[in-house]
Amino acid sequence: MSVMKLSIGPQHPISAHFRFLLDVDGDVVLKLEPDIGYTHRGIEKLAEKRTYLQNLPVIERVNSYCDSAGTMLGYLEAIEEVMGLKVPERAKYLRVIAAELNRIASHLYAASLFSVATGLETMLMWTINDRELILDLLERLTGQRITYTYQTIGGVRFDMPDGFKEEALKRLDYLEKRTEDYYKMLLWNHTFQIRARKVGILKPSDAIKLGIVGPNLRASGVRADVRKDEPYEVYDKFDFSIPTGKNGDSYDRLEVRFKEVEQSIQILRQAIKDIPKGPIKKWTQPIVPQGEAYTRVEAARGEFGYYLVSDGTMKPYRLKITPPSFRNLIALPHLCRNVPLGDIPIIYISLDLIPMDVDR
């Protein structure tokens, strides 16, 4: 049988704003070729034309609908490193709370997409429903559901509203209980297990060689997390563990995300309990002296790298962003060699790639 060229996306139920070209022989995919650039917005170039403050809403749109709080953190870290700015303790806690809430929302979103890739729409609705609780919480904290522009140079823009602590703890308790349902419905579902286990196995050595980051790397059994390795903000004050997977298959990649949600809940509880009193922002002029800095943060999808070169003006000279989805994308053609066509959506979704993030 001759090889058929099949194009999936950008208008396809599973592809998002993204296209991949498949070489299909019968039911076996011989080769997958990702075709990126559909959502390219030139954010790195845009950043050079705007001042540091004007850049805030632009930068968080690198990864807007999933993890904008975690994304922004790295940019601010870079600016503050060049400026030598000391951020108040309370602001650091609030930044971490926003980032961790966003991580939970992002992982729930990933789980919903994963279940829809296997054809189970029930979990799509369940996790999206519960993600809404977290987004609602973030709206109370920041005023927005998706793109917050909450963290800013020198701190955060708003303090915690009244009653936020109690409401947050209540919802986290609910979410922790709810996770059991997720396990019953999805992870312990036998049909799901035979569908997701042993699919798209990424060996630890391959994962390191390819430069995979984030939960995908940890699912392969490599214990690497910027929050532990190079603690930024106040992550060194929290007690949490790094969940890792055993086999590095699609199932592990999802399970690691669920376990990370549990860890994020732990971090949030500690952060809400320990948050000190004090100012939420150090007021400064947003003028960055000459210098350069490379910072990395652990966003929901993995390690975000920011390389900032400042020439002492109001605008960055160069801002290089290394998003996690772009790094993880390389695993997709690596894993999709000689696999059944039915496994393509599962492998693709299990890597939790966001096309906007890939293209910038």
Add this chain to the structure above:
Amino acid sequence: MILGLSFPQLIELILKVLIFPGLAFPLLFAMIVIWFERKFLARIMLRIGPLHVGPINRTGLFQPIADFLKLIQKEIIVPDNANKFLYNIAPIIAALVASLSVAFIPYALKPDGSYWVIYYTPLSLLVILAIFTARPFIMVAAGWASNSKYCTIGAIRAALQLLAYEVPIALSLASIVIMSGTFDLAKIVEAQSSIWFIIFQPIGFIVILIAMMAELSRRPFDIPFAEQEVVFGWPTEYTGAQFALIMVSEYFDLCAVTSLITVLFLGGWSGPAIPLLNDISPILSGIFWFLLKMAILTVIIIMGRGIYPRLRIDQLLDAGWSVLIPLAITQIIITLLTAQWWLPLVGGV
């Protein structure tokens, strides 16, 4: 005397063909099941489902009708380079074939001892089996005629799926035929007058239920339609009224399959007489029990969509050959070995 029938016979035939189990019944069944499926799955998924269309507030009872009316207004698009004749005729044939099988299924016993069936034949089981086998070929024809890659893959998957479920269905029907000694569906129901075959043959029932879910392409076996892989499988290119016909034919098939399983395993129309219905006509009482059993089976089949992910095609073939076929053969062996106990309990033979 018209067509060699007396006037009451003619009225009865018209009633059968147009209302039950003929034209109106599968349509009504499709409408109710589509509505129920949407509402039921919505509740599983913590959604609300359709709300506004229809007489009773906040039920959305007429949503399927509204959808159907919307679909038939749409333009029919035929893709370039498609085989136009085959492409246009496939949905019609699909709906026709799907609604054909109800003509051979007896739905009730009349007081004079004959059966409430449109066309009576002593080999009705074989006829229905033949009709079911025709379905994948319509899919393949439609998929090929669309001249689209996704459609072609979906059609090939449908054909492959046939291999997985056809043999288990035939084998578990074999043990039914062994027990009842006939291919006549009405006689099979009469054989269950004391005890239903589901009690004798639980394994056979499970095998045929699973295999029929694969036949209907219901989740977890909706591989030919796998949205995430092949968009919508073989009917991807169809629009408007043609799409509506294909969707309705799916539910005609569901109607036929649940009717068949009811006849084979759940004792068809047998059940205690309902006082009020029985006063009007004993036929109605039988039809009530038949529909109730069909409804239970329908709920079970629909529920798969709420709780199971989809299998891969090779996993389905694996399950079909290495699990369902051995189970069906086991059922035949058990049936043969235990003949001395069940034979006195099987009535009417």
